[in-house]
Amino acid sequence: MTAAETMQGAELVGVGPPPERPKPAFSSSDRVNFFEAIPRVAYEESVWRQPSPFMRSFLINDPAAIRRVLIDEVENYPKMEMERRAFRALFGEGLLSADGDTWRRHRRVMAPSFDPRSVASYAPDMAAASVEFADRWAALGAGAEVDVSDEMTLLTLRIICRTMFSADGADITELTGSTLQRGSDEAFKFNLLDIVPGIAQLRMRRRERLMASLFAPLDGSIHRLIAARRADPGKTDLLGRLVAALDAETGNGLSAEEVRNEVLTIFVAGHETTASAMTFVWYVLSQQPHWEARLHEELAQVLGGRAPTEADLPRLSLTRRIVEETMRLYPPAPGLSARVALKGDELAGVRIPAKSLVGVSSWVLHRHRRLWDSPDRFDPDRFLPERSEGRPRFAYLPFGGGPRVCIGQQLAMTEAILILATLAQRFRPRLRPGFRVAIQQRVTIRPRDGLPMTLGPR
Numbered sequence: 001m002t003a004a005e006t007m008q009g010a011e012l013v014g015v016g017p018p019p020e021r022p023k024p025a026f027s028s029s030d031r032v033n034f035f036e037a038i039p040r041v042a043y044e045e046s047v048w049r050q051p052s053p054f055m056r057s058f059l060i061n062d063p064a065a066i067r068r069v070l071i072d073e074v075e076n077y078p079k080m081e082m083e084r085r086a087f088r089a090l091f092g093e094g095l096l097s098a099d100g101d102t103w104r105r106h107r108r109v110m111a112p113s114f115d116p117r118s119v120a121s122y123a124p125d126m127a128a129a130s131v132e133f134a135d136r137w138a139a140l141g142a143g144a145e146v147d148v149s150d151e152m153t154l155l156t157l158r159i160i161c162r163t164m165f166s167a168d169g170a171d172i173t174e175l176t177g178s179t180l181q182r183g184s185d186e187a188f189k190f191n192l193l194d195i196v197p198g199i200a201q202l203r204m205r206r207r208e209r210l211m212a213s214l215f216a217p218l219d220g221s222i223h224r225l226i227a228a229r230r231a232d233p234g235k236t237d238l239l240g241r242l243v244a245a246l247d248a249e250t251g252n253g254l255s256a257e258e259v260r261n262e263v264l265t266i267f268v269a270g271h272e273t274t275a276s277a278m279t280f281v282w283y284v285l286s287q288q289p290h291w292e293a294r295l296h297e298e299l300a301q302v303l304g305g306r307a308p309t310e311a312d313l314p315r316l317s318l319t320r321r322i323v324e325e326t327m328r329l330y331p332p333a334p335g336l337s338a339r340v341a342l343k344g345d346e347l348a349g350v351r352i353p354a355k356s357l358v359g360v361s362s363w364v365l366h367r368h369r370r371l372w373d374s375p376d377r378f379d380p381d382r383f384l385p386e387r388s389e390g391r392p393r394f395a396y397l398p399f400g401g402g403p404r405v406c407i408g409q410q411l412a413m414t415e416a417i418l419i420l421a422t423l424a425q426r427f428r429p430r431l432r433p434g435f436r437v438a439i440q441q442r443v444t445i446r447p448r449d450g451l452p453m454t455l456g457p458r
Contacts, residue, residue: 009288062348063392070402077339092261123310130422276332321380334363
């Protein structure tokens with residue numbers, strides 16, 4: 001494949017040489033794209049010192065240094081307390097907010113529910129929900145316009161409810177979606193007041209009270225389903241597995257409140273991130289006709305018009321690479337949790353004083369000039385085995401890294417591939433002419449003003 005073929009297509013939003021002197025972004029407004037405030041030097045240096053009037057702050061882009069922060073010296077780099085409290089307000093004491101022995105126990109208990117055999121058992125529901133969604137799109141009629149960002153949120157929410165709760169999930173899908181949307185909007189609406197001593201504590205307590213009130217109706221529904229699974233342990237959906245799971249070391253399971261916390265964590269991690277990834281997949285394909293055509297060729301050869309199954313995944317290699325490359329350019333969670341150095345350290349030859357803030361941004365890392373060839377080019381074939389050989393493990397972090405790497409990464413990839421293979425066989429979504437895509441970041445990234453696309457048939 002020639003470079004000209006690889007580069008065929010329109011320029012993608014957020015892709016291209018970063019500005020040398022970007023405009024600062026201090027506002028918490030939804031209209032601000034914080035990535036536009038990152039200067040070119042951050043994409044070129046292994047460790048970039050971020051200007052901050054409040055504390056020393058470093059962005060780490062060296063894979064060996066990232067490994068040191070996430071694995072080798074993880075005890076020296078705990079998450080920021082403010083961020084942990086925000087996650088606890090949203091999810092309770094779940095995998096995203098717990099630390100120490102609590103986190104390790106939850107991870108051990110939950111791991112079997114996300115192993116390859118378990119993920120394979122969820123695949124039929126994922127595929128069936130995707131087929132039903134394709135039928136729903138078809139019923140809208142030729143040329144219908146939809147907001148693909150909203151549509152992918154709805155589809156992934158239906159899938160996670162179906163895999164989590166079986167048939168019971170249909171009753172709380174809408175309640176879950178609206179609660180999580182409002183909760184994440186409020187929980188991570190930070191600005192400079194959130195780091196001012198005294199005021200920050202007041203704002204956090206207000207946020208925690210608001211979360212408790214907002215989640216009360218959903219909590220009641222989830223606890224009723226947990227009680228039903230305890231009374232009928234025969235169900236093998238994801239909720240049933242969590243309720244029945246036992247810690248291999250202690251023989252104990254999770255309490256009802258702990259199951260509730262992990263259910264909410266799985267909902268956000270399991271549907272919001274996949275929805276973000278799939279939204280940008282459709283956007284990228286609409287701008288890259290060469291890669292879209294190659295995708296259609298693979299789907300025709302492997303599936304021939306039928307619905308995909310879990311057994312088809314090994315042969316849908318380009319489909320997988322398109323998802324992987326989209327997540328390189330548009331990582332659903334564009335930044336890992338910020339850490340605070342308890343003791344002084346050295347990262348990639350740079351001295352990190354104690355109490356410094358240390359961050360890893362997958363948005364920057366995935367575009368870094370020292371780590372990627374032609375990083376601004378959309379090229380799924382960079383994930384071919386022969387081109388991936390020798391790439392550092394911590395150069396690509398769509399699901400995080402280290403002990404806290406996303407427990408559901410295989411589930412998310414399976415879901416994304418099945419969705420893409422199902423819908424792309426029947427539709428070619430096209431961006432509304434003249435519409436300008438802009439990026440908004442909260443927990444995940446999304447198109448700020450939605451993604452209006454016309455559902456053209458194949």
